Amino acid sequence: MPKRALITGITGQDGAYLAEFLLGKGYEVHGIKRRASMFNTARIDHLYQDPHEKQRNFFLHHGDMTDACSLIRIVQAVQPDEIYNLAAQSHVGVSFEEPEYTANADGLGTLRLLEAMRILKMEDRTRFYQASTSELYGLVREVPQRESTPFYPRSPYAVAKLYAYWICVNYREAYGMYACNGILFNHESPRRGETFVTRKITRALARIALGLEKCLYLGNLSALRDWGHARDYVEMQWLMLQQQQASDFVIATGMQYSVRDFINIAARELGILLQWEGEGLTETATVLMSPAYERVRPGQVIVRVDPRYFRPTEVETLLGDPTKARDKLGWTPRTTFEELVREMIASDLKEAQRDALVEENGYEVYAYKE
């Protein structure tokens, strides 16, 4: 019998990579997707299997982290060996605007899943992974941050994830459940949501290069992050559930860059050289040269600061220490920062080229040419 995994948040960045990874390992994969007024499965459409096929190993179920009934029903129907709880309102900035919903989905949602396992008497046979986050460290007390570093959350998102972290530890201690927290630092990919800063940058720079947009507006350019590749990090999520004993792990690269660094490297990938001027609200990046893209002119300002993207309380710096993961799980990240940026730029350039073609020729001509 193949092992059976249930992934919440399967339609998200990590969910899509994890589903691919587990299918590659021979798992039967079940995912929870929520109802939306438009299709929300673009990241996993390539894994879709026709429900009429007899030999299937990939299944989707409708459910929601705010709806205990749906979670109990799905856990009961699937009887998973492993549950990966990746579903969350995962945008830190948005959590200041939707704090109650964020607490409900990210904090109580985790409790609902753990309780579903208990109600169904699956606490002895099902292993549980919780998507914890470096945002728990918030106002950092120690550099670099490791498993023992004290938490100081700085957003409604991080506070909700703090509850999820501790309820996971508590259920492990109270009921002997195999439940782990992966304290993952930022991880990105071409599948990253378009409103997170890395993807916002690679997408906008690619579109600016092709003349589809003029300028990118951002918030805090000095924020420092430890950025890895999502494809590398989902492997860790699986490894954590294959150990003798459940434990919590920091997953990070141990390298740190600023948002400004990310912009410079992404622009360089396009052959665009930038000059930075001003500071704070007046800081700008101006094009010095752009030999490959004629629509980008030297002297053009392509990055400006817009305070609407500032957060009421900011996490200025995060840097992880992945020593425990390396020593106990034998894991090191494979993708370098430069490779990550290159892959994201290449992917967004392709999308921008398609959009430019549509804009130049009109949709119908494009469709006809196809």
Ligand code: NDP
């Ligand atoms: P995404 O935002 O890409 O994906 C979130 C997923 O959760 C989506 O599938 C989304 O569905 C789903 N979801 C949101 N709300 C609900 C709900 N109420 N009920 C059911 N499903 C819901 O996040 P990532 O893939 O980047 O991250 C995965 C997890 O890891 C998240 O919990 C995140 O907080 C955490 N994390 C992420 C890090 C990162 O750098 N990426 C770092 C550390 C932790 P839909 O597609 O319909 O929106």
Ligand code: GDR
């Ligand atoms: P983060 O990621 O908050 O670290 O949370 P995000 O990419 O949103 O921000 C990183 C840093 O960039 C600054 N920033 C901007 N951010 C966004 N989104 N948009 C902007 O225009 C912008 N300008 C500057 C931010 O202020 C911040 O300092 C991510 C999410 O995936 C969480 O779910 C996860 O838990 C953490 O990473 C680890």
